[in-house]
Amino acid sequence: MKRAVLRILGALTLMGAAACAAVATSTPGPLPGLDRAIRMEARHVPLGLGGATLAPGVRYAGGLILRGPGLHGLSDLKIESSTADDANAWVVSDFGDLIRFTLRLDRNGRLTSADTAISRPLTGPDGTILTPKPNADAEGLAILPNGEVLVSFERDHRIWSYGVGAGERPVAVAAPAVALPDNEGLEALAAAGPTGWLALAEGGGAWLCAIDCVPMGRSPLIPADDYRFTGADRDPAGDGWFVVERFYRPPLDMRVRVRRLSAEGVLSAPLIQLRPPASVDNFEGIAAVATPTGTRLYLLSDDNANPLQKTLLLAFDTPG
Template identity: 75%
Template sequence: MRAASRLFCAAGLIGAAACAAMATSTPGPVAPSDRAIRIEARRVPLGIGGATLGPGVTWAGGLVLRGSGLHGLSDLKIDGGRAWGVSDFGQLIRFTLQLDRNGRLVTADRAVTRPLTGPDGAVLTPKANADSEGLAILPDGTVLVSFERDHRIWSYGAVALDRPTAVARPDTDFPDNEGMEGLAAAPGGGWLVLGEGGGAWVCHAACAPLGAAPVMPADGFRFTGADIDPAGGWFVVERYYRPPLDMRVRVRRLSADGVLSDPVIQLRPPASIDNFEGIAAVATTTGTRLYLLSDDNANALQKTLLLAFDVAAPTPAPRP
């Protein structure tokens, strides 16, 4: 992470009036290893101006999330309607996304958190040892977390209940605070790794560069997140962050041979914008639902934003 220092009202609810502009909740009973945290979700608009959506992309709702355990969120993945996130402070956070009858994001609830631990079972401290930046959930349920400063990728097993074990990471000397920001599942049980300052690798027992191993363009954008594209390849987040006057983000596709597409989504002020680092892609009947999550850096002047977009399935190429 490089920044300032650096999810219906259910469709089954009776009456649309039950969907308030703001919702707060605490979860019911949770596993002993989890701690319930209060989550406040207030709807936000995309904003008038500042958003450029590519062909087939539509706005599907947005939230600003508030709560004592919802700061510094660095990545996002969705597993069965449950959102998973990790934070700069070594926390694993989960909450439930709620959609209205039209599938638009309207609130989030039932949030829990627990600290990430080391191989010895001890809670990770201090921040330099606990700075989790990337999150991937593999097809078998294995949860991977990447850390920066002490650059490493750990597997926490299925549902993140195991003591972690180290897995393959790129053999690259990452800068102290510009490490493995993007982490996502890859075909064949592997994982994609993106370096904040550039570079892409696919890892299994070892890591190999992805195609041409894309480097970041010269316009100041940096890789901050990735998730697997149900149509093939990945969606990646690129952030330009020069607060307080200039914050921008764009989403592009990354092909299996390392080619970046034109932007699918571009946001800049006055659109709803902050320090976007997390992305989750969920297959739908018409294409893909994308969620973008921002890291507020535990700064009172910033926001934890969760934005939703629907991306239509690519049109098949005509047969020759």
């Protein structure tokens, strides 16, 4: 049995080496402070034949599989700025890391690659690095219009502000004053208005927060059909948000759908639905970016540091 396992591991190593030859790999140079350059491999991935249902006008705009030793457990995504050629991505992870990298687009705006990844451990109010994992389990990320970076954590449920550009020691900000399950906390976080934020709990519940948090809508917002809320970002073209809902029954059934959430707390029909055999995994992160013709949505999956799963980054264009 041991020899068989070694043969399998050897074969997987050779397969991995062959795959790396066909991907773009980058590692930035030395950086000051807590920032550290991390290796990132980006390989193109098709949407797949079957398993994808897109609303009228929604189209696939390219996708990547991201690999690297510091790219596991990625749980939310936001885009700080974007041009015709690239976009600056911010990501938080289950392991208490804040990661930034650049997305590369072709002349038609399709996602083609990612590089220059930089990682920084999240710290506490006293400046020490957050450990262990139950204290560092970052799930939601929001960048407010003034550049202030907010992070939500589960297990020890809270929302912290890391200041403009994440350049300060964190301070606690308003979070919903409700009891949440240990591993089903504030999964989704997004900007709301000029100074507020939206928080969604995985199993249900939506709140608009600023000085304090108030429930959204007339009744609790609950995902249907055994889906769970895992991500949100504001709609750059309006007052609402785009929301990620995940159905997760590994290894055979992993699904995701994206819907609009109105300011009144009403969810639309799905804009994007993915299930096997489409390219799908444990999607948790979303970023919405304005484009000349509508909105670009980026979806990011959390591989749970499981070698059988993938870190997927998929792009979709929605009409205005």
